[in-house]
Amino acid sequence: MFVTVGMGLDVCPPNVSCQDRPPVGAALSGNMNNVSFVLPTILSLLEAFFFNVGGVYTTDFPANPPVQFNFTNPSINADLPLLFAPKRTSITKVKFNSTVEMVLQNTALIGAENHPMHLHGFDFHVLAQGFGNFNPATDTLKYNLFNPQMRNTVSVPVAGWAVIRFVANNPGAWFMHCHFDGHNSVGLSTAFIVENGPTPETTLPPPPPDLPEC
């Protein structure tokens, strides 16, 4: 996966043409691959997955940026429509035991900034980090595949990128988010749903009988 991480604006305010001048009064918003994540309100992701309830989330989180642009160019804000990421509960579903590799690319929309990206449910290997736009032709050669550091949070450098890899061997619904609360709470997050494996040990157990109800 190649996933942009960064900030944007909440909504295009009414009576403002966001095509041709800076919108006034829009709040900040965060996004990954132009999805500003919203938590479900009727049921948790995990319960929706376990009980196979539809309509709680969609599995169409983009594996690549839906729009290509010069991610770290500080002048990119001039392209105003880029700033508005739709708010969705869009997640990535993966088969048990899949290897997931993610290039996390910071954007300069609003302003380039370091984002400490945290993943629940797994430790990942950090294969590489760098500044500027990730270049697959040259940067994949920089991957450290020999005893790479293992983390559950990685700093995506300001106007830079980080590459992580993990084995999805823990079934369930797992949040991934920027660990700045002010970014997490406005949508700089996503989630993985990892399907069950072939054995009882690799199958999600039911919720406990005393699970509190919302």
Ligand SMILES: *[C@@H]1O[C@H](CO)[C@@H](O)[C@H](O)[C@H]1NC(C)=O
């Ligand atoms: C992207 O923007 C940077 C400025 O941050 C510039 O140096 C570079 O040439 C741009 N790349 C492309 C492909 O336009």
Ligand SMILES: *[C@@H]1O[C@H](CO)[C@@H](O)[C@H](O)[C@H]1NC(C)=O
């Ligand atoms: C995000 O999606 C909106 C709606 O489709 C689009 O107008 C905007 O250009 C997209 N921005 C980026 C950075 O992909």
Ligand SMILES: *[C@@H]1O[C@H](CO)[C@@H](O)[C@H](O)[C@H]1NC(C)=O
């Ligand atoms: C998961 O993948 C690893 C490596 O390919 C393999 O050794 C292991 O048996 C797999 N586990 C299960 C439960 O399929």
Ligand SMILES: [Cu+2]
């Ligand atoms: Cu952040």
